[in-house]
Amino acid sequence: xxxxxxxxxxxxxxxxxxxxxxxxxxxxxxxxxxxxxxxxxxxxxxxxxxxxxxxxxxxxxxxxxxxxxxxxxxxxxxxxxxxxxxxxxxxxxxxxxxxxxxxxxxxxxxxxxxxxxxxxxxxxxxxxxxxxxxxxxxxxxxxxxxxxxxxxxxxxxxxxxxxxxxxxxxxxxxxxxxxxxxxxxxxxxxxxxxxxxxxxxxxxxxxxxxxxxxxxxxxxxxxxxxxxxxxxxxxxxxxxxxxxxxxxxxxxxxxxxxxxxxxxxxxxxxxxxxxxxxxxxxxxxxxxxxxxxxxxxxxxxxxxxxxxxxxxxxxxxxxxxxxxxxxxxxxxxxxxxxxxxxxxxxxxxxxxxxxxxxxxxxxxxxxxxxxxxxxxxxxxxxxxxxxxxxxxxxxxxxxxxxxxxxxxxxxxxxxxxxxxxxxxxxxxxxxxxxxxxxxxxxxxxxxxxxxxxxxxxxxxxxxxxxxxxxxxxxxxxxxxxxxxx
Amino acid sequence: xxxxxxxxxxxxxxxxxxxxxxxxxxxxxxxxxxxxxxxxxxxxxxxxxxxxxxxxxxxxxxxxxxxxxxxxxxxxxxxxxxxxxxxxxxxxxxxxxxxxxxxxxxxxxxxxxxxxxxxxxxxxxxxxxxxxxxxxxxxxxxxxxxxxxxxxxxxxxxxxxxxxxxxxxxxxxxxxxxxxxxxxxxxxxxxxxxxxxxxxxxxxxxxxxxxxxxxxxxxxxxxxxxxxxxxxxxxxxxxxxxxxxxxxxxxxxxxxxxxxxxxxxxxxxxxxxxxxxxxxxxxxxxxxxxxxxxxxxxxxxxxxxxxxxxxxxxxxxxxxxxxxxxxxxxxxxxxxxxxxxxxxxxxxxxxxxxxxxxxxxxxxxxxxxxxxxxxxxxxxxxxxxxxxxxxxxxxxxxxxxxxxxxxxxxxxxxxxxxxxxxxxxxxxxxxxxxxxxxxxxxxxxxxxxxxxxxxxxxx
Numbered sequence: 018x019x020x021x022x023x024x025x026x027x028x029x030x031x032x033x034x035x036x037x038x039x040x041x042x043x044x045x046x047x048x049x050x051x052x053x054x055x056x057x058x059x060x061x062x063x064x065x066x067x068x069x070x071x072x073x074x075x076x077x078x079x080x081x082x083x084x085x086x087x088x089x090x091x092x093x094x095x096x097x098x099x100x101x102x103x104x105x106x107x108x109x110x111x112x113x114x115x116x117x118x119x120x121x122x123x124x125x126x127x128x129x130x131x132x133x134x135x136x137x138x139x140x141x142x143x144x145x146x147x148x149x150x151x152x153x154x155x156x157x158x159x160x161x162x163x164x165x166x167x168x169x170x171x172x173x174x175x176x177x178x179x180x181x182x183x184x185x186x187x188x189x190x191x192x193x194x195x196x197x198x199x200x201x202x203x204x205x206x207x208x209x210x211x212x213x214x215x216x217x218x219x220x221x222x223x224x225x226x227x228x229x230x231x232x233x234x235x236x237x238x239x240x241x242x243x244x245x246x247x248x249x250x251x252x253x254x255x256x257x258x259x260x261x262x263x264x265x266x267x268x269x270x271x272x273x274x275x276x277x278x279x280x281x282x283x284x285x286x287x288x289x290x291x292x293x294x295x296x297x298x299x300x301x302x303x304x305x306x307x308x309x310x311x312x313x314x315x316x317x318x319x320x321x322x323x324x325x326x327x328x329x330x331x332x333x334x335x336x337x338x339x340x341x342x343x344x345x346x347x348x349x350x351x352x353x354x355x356x357x358x359x360x361x362x363x364x365x366x367x368x369x370x371x372x373x374x375x376x377x378x379x380x381x382x383x384x385x386x387x388x389x390x391x392x393x394x395x396x397x398x399x400x401x402x403x404x405x406x407x408x409x410x411x412x413x414x415x416x417x418x419x420x421x422x423x424x425x426x427x428x429x430x431x432x433x434x435x436x437x438x439x440x441x442x443x444x445x446x447x448x449x450x451x452x453x454x455x456x457x458x459x460x461x462x463x464x465x466x467x468x469x470x471x472x473x474x475x476x477x478x479x480x481x482x483x484x485x486x487x488x489x490x491x492x493x494x495x496x497x498x499x500x501x502x
Numbered sequence: 503x504x505x506x507x508x509x510x511x512x513x514x515x516x517x518x519x520x521x522x523x524x525x526x527x528x529x530x531x532x533x534x535x536x537x538x539x540x541x542x543x544x545x546x547x548x549x550x551x552x553x554x555x556x557x558x559x560x561x562x563x564x565x566x567x568x569x570x571x572x573x574x575x576x577x578x579x580x581x582x583x584x585x586x587x588x589x590x591x592x593x594x595x596x597x598x599x600x601x602x603x604x605x606x607x608x609x610x611x612x613x614x615x616x617x618x619x620x621x622x623x624x625x626x627x628x629x630x631x632x633x634x635x636x637x638x639x640x641x642x643x644x645x646x647x648x649x650x651x652x653x654x655x656x657x658x659x660x661x662x663x664x665x666x667x668x669x670x671x672x673x674x675x676x677x678x679x680x681x682x683x684x685x686x687x688x689x690x691x692x693x694x695x696x697x698x699x700x701x702x703x704x705x706x707x708x709x710x711x712x713x714x715x716x717x718x719x720x721x722x723x724x725x726x727x728x729x730x731x732x733x734x735x736x737x738x739x740x741x742x743x744x745x746x747x748x749x750x751x752x753x754x755x756x757x758x759x760x761x762x763x764x765x766x767x768x769x770x771x772x773x774x775x776x777x778x779x780x781x782x783x784x785x786x787x788x789x790x791x792x793x794x795x796x797x798x799x800x801x802x803x804x805x806x807x808x809x810x811x812x813x814x815x816x817x818x819x820x821x822x823x824x825x826x827x828x829x830x831x832x833x834x835x836x837x838x839x840x841x842x843x844x845x846x847x848x849x850x851x852x853x854x855x856x857x858x859x860x861x862x863x864x865x866x867x868x869x870x871x872x873x874x875x876x877x878x879x880x881x882x883x884x885x886x887x888x889x890x891x892x893x894x895x896x897x898x899x900x901x902x903x904x905x906x907x908x909x910x911x912x913x914x915x916x917x918x919x920x921x922x923x924x925x926x927x928x929x930x931x932x933x934x935x936x937x938x939x940x941x942x943x944x945x946x947x948x949x950x951x952x953x954x955x956x957x958x959x960x961x
Binding site: 172236239240292295296297298299300327328331367369371372376379386390391392393397398400401402404405408409412415419420422423424426427430431434438439440441456460463473474481484485 | 528529574575576577578579581583634645648649650652653656659663666667668669672673675676679680683684686687690691694695697698911912914915916918919922925
């Protein structure tokens with residue numbers, strides 16, 4: 018089924034932040050730039066909500082844009098698109114004053130526009146371009162105003178540049194392998210030269226491996242979280258473009274190759290999740306602990322996608338939403354605390370902030386526990402589906418998944434205790450609780466997790482539809498190969 | 503039908519009260535102490551009246567089971583998560599106990615925690631616990647029981663760390679949480695394996711389902727692991743004395759009345775499955791016996807009243823496990839109810855124990871005899887001394903768990919950490935290297951003292 022969107026919502030959502038980014042770049046004051054950025058992201062959010070609503074009303078059909086046909090709204094991107102816009106909006110409104118500069122706002126807008134484009138496109142070349150553009154603000158020092166100390170480490174830069182090279186080479190190989198006009202669309206890729214396509218697929222998987230930070234490429238995330246700009250990094254990581262690349266291009270376009278290769282990526286995801294959870298036992302540095310929680314929990318997305326059944330894939334897509342919102346909540350609260358403390362916190366002594374900032378404590382605890390599957394939150398539904406899907410395909414892996422979740426829950430509580438409980442010092446007593454603008458952003462995130470947990474089908478219908486299609490594509494290949502045998 | 507609506511109202515009323523109080527606080531309002539207590543008491547009084555009405559109507563109409571359903575929570579192709587509740591002869595006594603005892607504890611706490619800065623937090627958590635316990639005891643499926651189970655565990659942990667400015671309660675809460683989460687793996691994987699082996703997740707269908715011994719053994723042992731964690735059975739008993747750090751009313755409702763019996767309730771529900779596996783049944787009996795023995799020995803050497811009471815409760819829960827293992831389910835249910843009521847009273851009176859003793863002493867004319875020193879004399883002196891030492895060290899369960907499970911994990915974590923430190927410093931920019939060099943002295947001393955590992959207090 019192929020219908021049209023009634024308005025170029027997706028183009029608007031990409032163009033608005035791009036245009037406003039150039040405006041904010043020259044804005045005289047940070048607060049003026051923030052206001053411009055908020056307008057741009059609000060336009061994007063409204064446009065994306067309209068596109069998603071239309072996709073939902075058209076029974077999850079693939080809706081093309083009137084002009085740029087490679088932009089579509091469908092069951093797969095209908096939730097991630099507005100969700101990412103809302104996250105970016107939350108980050109921009111929440112960011113502490115001392116961090117925000119006009120260039121910082123421009124960086125967030127550029128990252129957002131690139132991520133919207135990546136989610137919206139069905140053309141691999143456009144996706145590759147968006148993949149590269151989303152990383153640009155992290156390589157140009159002026160965007161996030163990083164000092165020498167906070168500069169992204171060379172290893173991290175090498176890994177991310179490597180991922181870009183892999184995607185670009187894969188696109189080039191697909192161009193060689195296919196001859197039709199729309200050669201980068203999902204449908205035409207299938208009919209190409211098999212060896213070249215296999216090589217392109219391998220390169221795409223390596224790109225995913227690098228960008229997702231799977232073991233041993235996870236170091237870039239650890240080092241960047243430790244020293245880099247935390248909020249933009251959280252946005253970058255929560256774009257989950259690696260997982261989206263698999264769901265959008267690898268599974269539907271090359272299901273036969275994907276079926277053979279994905280188990281390796283899924284196993285690697287599980288090993289990464291376990292490694293990060295164990296490593297976190299010896300970690301005290303709060304930013305690194307946040308990175309490890311993010312790495313460990315987001316690796317489950319790959320495990321769910323790899324299960325290749327509807328339960329597991331739906332679990333992965335819902336878990337994606339939970340990880341994105343919950344880890345952003347944790348990063349927001351931690352950034353607020355960091356901005357309020359006069360001296361950097363070593364992560365060893367307990368701060369005892371619950372007395373002076375009880376609401377920040379509640380937001381942190383709820384976000385953290387939703388991340389690890391607290392009942393009455395969306396995380397519980399995601400964990401349940403992931404566990405069922407994974408056990409169905411690999412019974413032994415389900416146990417590891419439950420173990421990793423248990424360890425991560427322990428780490429969340431450990432960090433919570435260090436931050437909020439214990440005897441408060443003089444500095445901690447003087448800290449203010451969540452400001453109104455912070456409280457609203459965090460309340461919206463909390464309501465998303467809780468209301469989503471109370472009525473998960475509202476958020477699950479579209480991902481379940483997308484998961485059903487992906488699982489059907491893979492199972493058809495299995496069926497065909499069994500028939501051939 | 504009217505029963506179904508009433509049952510749903512009883513389950514969700516404490517949850518709604520928690521949501522209303524919590525949301526109003528988040529938005530800036532701080533409800534008055536008296537309002538919070540009155541609302542909570544009214545909530546549980548209504549629930550108690552509702553249960554009484556249900557009980558009378560069930561007797562009059564001869565209905566033995568009330569079922570309620572809110573449809574499917576979520577559905578993905580063939581997989582459904584039903585929100586189904588049941589009130590049968592296993593659930594009824596525990597639901598009635600929950601609404602009565604939580605209400606009683608709320609009334610007790612109104613004066614006990616008066617002007618405590620955590621007053622609202624306590625009542626919020628008490629209501630969340632009430633909701634979790636009602637969800638747990640009325641869940642008609644294993645999947646739904648997980649929700650109630652985890653809420654009970656979480657509120658338990660948060661109330662252990664109630665006195666948040668003291669280090670000890672906070673770190674004890676963390677240890678209890680770790681024990682809970684590790685044991686919950688059994689419930690999570692057990693529930694998921696039910697679907698894999700095509701076993702219905704509704705408990706009611708287990709009575710007619712033909713379990714293969716292998717499946718019954720695997721799932722039975724996983725559920726037993728979960729029950730052992732929640733009921734503090736050997737070797738996971740070490741968390742119980744740590745849990746006594748919480749305020750007395752929460753100790754009463756959690757470790758005297760409801761939470762401590764949640765494991766036994768799970769086994770009661772899983773009785774048809776356990777009956778199909780000799781291995782699982784034997785394991786339940788053995789664990790229960792060992793725990794009863796451990797509880798009675800350790801309770802006798804405990805120096806403080808609440809810990810002694812906790813170990814006494816542990817002994818009884820161990821015996822309940824044995825009863826379930828032997829298939830005496832009615833006896834086990836009766837034991838749970840009577841024990842919960844008696845132990846709650848003892849816990850609530852614990853702060854006044856000395857006062858009570860003096861009054862009794864005076865009433866008896868100053869001639870109170872010693873008790874409990876008879877059976878020990880039957881044992882040889884050397885063996886008695888060995889048992890005494892073992893009891894003082896609480897069976898060395900914590901030591902064993904730390905040495906054989908926690909220490910290897912920490913060793914591995916430390917090796918990973920060293921590798922990561924090398925990787926992240928390998929290409930650190932020069933300015934950062936200078937900054938790191940300045941901190942090197944501090945880090946080096948930390949390393950020497952093992953500070954890079956998780957502190958012993960953390961686990």
